Amino acid sequence: MAQRNTWQRERVRDALADARGFVSAQTLHATLREENTGIGLATVYRALSGLAASGDADTLQSPDGEALYRACETQAHHHHLICRSCGLTVEIEATDVEQWARRTAALHGFRDAEHVVDIFGLCGACAGIADAAADRAEKA
Ligand SMILES: [Zn+2]
Ligand SMILES: [Zn+2]
Ligand SMILES: [Zn+2]
Secondary structure, eight states: OOOTTHHHHHHHHHHHHHSSSOBOHHHHHHHHHHTTOOOOHHHHHHHHHHHHHTTSSEEEEOTTSOEEEEOOSOOSSOEEEEETTTOOEEEEOOHHHHHHHHHHHHHTTOOSOOOOOEEEEOOHHHHHHHHHHHHHHHHO
């Protein structure tokens, strides 16, 4: 297939780089629409899966099963800590997980094992807000 959609892919790549944390194709499409790029949702989907396939973007599933993407700073294998409220994302190493995954795969005779481990939670700021809201609710 010809590379006639290259500028669109570049535009999607830029929008992804500007995003705060992991974003869905819909979210990115909405951002691009505000900028009047004329890029359709199907093109955004295609660009994102292309970026993920070439290793230019990380992809994961949100707890409700939605595919999310992010242009991470770390190129090497890593994991993520993600705030489910504000989307803050921290790229983390997980040495224990690497060893456990390799050992467990080998134990069952598996080779070329890969794994996806991401932690979803509330960041300190959001937890503080949540605590304050809970306090208010208790006093009310
Ligand atoms: Zn990443
Ligand atoms: Zn947060
Ligand atoms: Zn790992």
